[in-house]
Amino acid sequence: MTISDPGHHRSRTRGPSLDSADPFAIHMAPPEGETPAARAERLAAQQYAEKMSRQIDEQILQSKRLHDKKDKDVKILLLGQSESGKSTVLKNFRLRFTPQYFDSERNAWRTVVLLNLISSVRSIITAIENEFAAPEFNLVHDSHRTLCAELAPLLEEEVTVNTLISATPNVPPGQGQDVFVRPGGEWKSVLANSDEAKHAVEVVFGLRDEIDSLWADTAVRELLEKKDVSLKDGGGYFMDDIARVTAEDYVPTDSDILRARIKTMGVEEHFFEKEVGAPGARGVKDFWIYDVPGAKGSRAVWIPFFDMVQAIVFLTPLSFYEVLEEDSRVNRLEDSVHLWKEICANPLLQNCQIILFFNKMDILKAKLKAGLIIKEYVPSFADRPNTYAGATGYFKEKFRAYHKRSSPKPRAFFYYETTAVDTRSTAKIIGAVHEEIFRKHLHESILI
Ligand SMILES: Nc1nc2c(ncn2[C@@H]2O[C@H](COP(=O)(O)OP(=O)(O)O)[C@@H](O)[C@H]2O)c(=O)[nH]1
Ligand SMILES: [Mg+2]
Structure with a gap:
């Protein structure tokens, strides 16, 4: 029986009451010369089938109730x-x-906060690299090159985690592109339980001093201003909280979760x-x-x-x-x-x-x-x-x-x-x- 067969109840009771007229009766009758063991097995299978059928009925009823309720x-x-x-x-x-439900998802948001942080770091690295590529540059030096190289593992973590939660996992998100997740919040349980996300947290923790140096660098700030790179405007801005959000025991606050940025593809339905x-x-x-x-x-x-x-x-x-x-x-x-x-x-x-x-x-x-x-x-x-x-x-x-x-x-x-x-x-x-x-x-x- 399938869910698309809602009439099965009626067809069971509406048929002729005489078993002889029931075309299915012959199939339901115990086979001739059945051994006790075979009989027990047959009855168990029958009971199981009935139980499953009841469960499916119950599911249909529940989803209908929810549907009527939603109305x-x-x-x-x-x-x-x-x-x-x-x-x-x-x-x-x-x-x-x-609030309890909200609370249970903090761990997943921790990864999003860190992804947002990495995304800011990436914007800065890109600005520095562009500056190096320009015919004349005076704001950046070799020390910046070194720093960018040291921070490169962050960008790898970004791609790995983004691919994990992306709504289109077959097309891994390129660097700097917005990552879209599927509606329904599955990405939260993926993040909360993934080794890749845990690893990313560790990598960010290991590079917290380098992120800090990058952000504290006056030449970098000057460059961002000159190039009109505003990290704050896009939301998901955590560069002023580097020490706090990269800490080993960091748990996102309500305000962090509100400011964390993730894009959902399609419609989100939330039941309160x-x-x-x-x-x-x-x-x-x-x-x-x-x-x-x-x-x-x-x-x-x-x-x-x-x-x-x-x-x-x-x-x-x-x-x-x-x-x-x-x-x-x-x-x-x-x-x-x-x-x-x-x-x-x-x-x-x-x-x-x-x-x-x-x-x-x-x-x-x-x-x-x-x-x-x-x-x-x-x-x-x-x-x-x-x-x-x-x-x-x-x-x-x-x-x-x-x-x-x-x-x-x-x-x-x-x-x-x-x-x-x-x-x-x-x-x-x-x-x-x-x-x-x-x-x-x-x-x-x-x-x-
Ligand atoms: N500064 C500031 N940022 C906000 C405010 N409301 C939303 N944002 C940020 O703006 C970005 C877009 O918000 P979001 O809720 O995703 O917009 P949506 O596309 O309409 O769903 C996110 O990074 C938010 O954190 C606000 O009142 N002030
Ligand atoms: Mg939105």
């Missing part, structure tokens, strides 16, 4: 362009509502089942969150989720000073505004709650502090105060106006300023958002 549970969709912080917000939800004793989970019902890819070419996968979710958390950084990685002709904020209008206007989503997060507000603050002039990028900003409040206020009103104008019917506008890598401030917001979504859902289920 009733609240489902939240995270939307926003690539790099807007969707996966980081998901981690915040997990930290708050399923109430954890007994979790402080954030009092009175919480089960719910689901979908984290989808956000790059321009992959947004078609969003659509099937539109008629099953009750709430959307829409993320956008206010990165009017950047263009899309996948299409450098498109300004990031313009792309976000365009998406926002489309989401607000979509008739499938007209009953859906839409919650806007202006994310990466720490970066905006830092940029403004460093002298960023908003109106140079957004002429319509004109002579408004070039401050954090000035910027958020201006863009908030823009997003609010589009929301009002585009929504097929009136709905509330929810808006938060977030720094998703900051666990503390985000925990509060996540709590408020969750409460709001469930309040509306409860209200509506009472009306129905």
Whole structure:
């Protein structure tokens, strides 16, 4: 019997009751002259087959129950362009509502943190090598060549571990390419139990002084500045924590896990089942969150989720000073505004709650502090105060106006300023958002 044969129950009971009319009865009857031993064996086999059949029935029933339950549970969709912080917000939800599960994965994240660290080291080595290759160079010396050679084993470890977790293991990731893992979190158990990952941790530990020397070198810093290599911008930045994250007994903190960077290929479905004793989970019902890819070419996968979710958390950084990685002709904020209008206007989503997060507000603050002039990028900003409040206020009103104008019917506008890598401030917001979504859902289920 196979799972694709759901009718087997009925066919068993619906057939003619007379055994003689049952075409299978003859096959089920004990063979003539059966020995006691053969009989025992036959009955055991029969019992086993029945047990398996019951187990399969139970599995079908369970997956159907889960399916029906999913129908009733609240489902939240995270939307926003690539790099807007969707996966980081998901981690915040997990930290708050399923902390034990989150906790059990720290070991896997340790390897990701180290991979992120190696990736920064690789960017520096590449910058140095390019400088050596240039016709004239004065910033780098033989000592840098030696240091790069000493650090080379790190790059080998990077390739080994990345190949191990890559969603396309037959095409080993080249150096410097983004590594995509398959959704479902299998990569976490692979990392937690792999000798290769353990070995990588040891290699990083053995080279911690060299990594430190590289990063402390003033000529290297000067070179990075000259070449405009900004390690911080891509996320997964741990160069200011070298001693801590390379230590033998290092265990990633919540904040490390939030900042660690790994790319998932495809849609992640996360089931939030109430954890007994979790402080954030009092009175919480089960719910689901979908984290989808956000790059321009992959947004078609969003659509099937539109008629099953009750709430959307829409993320956008206010990165009017950047263009899309996948299409450098498109300004990031313009792309976000365009998406926002489309989401607000979509008739499938007209009953859906839409919650806007202006994310990466720490970066905006830092940029403004460093002298960023908003109106140079957004002429319509004109002579408004070039401050954090000035910027958020201006863009908030823009997003609010589009929301009002585009929504097929009136709905509330929810808006938060977030720094998703900051666990503390985000925990509060996540709590408020969750409460709001469930309040509306409860209200509506009472009306129905
Ligand atoms: N500085 C800063 N970095 C963030 C923030 N939110 C996310 N990031 C980082 O930005 C990168 C992209 O975030 P991610 O959640 O993967 O974006 P996604 O592509 O939308 O899933 C990651 O390295 C995050 O650590 C934030 O509020 N501030
Ligand atoms: Mg993501």
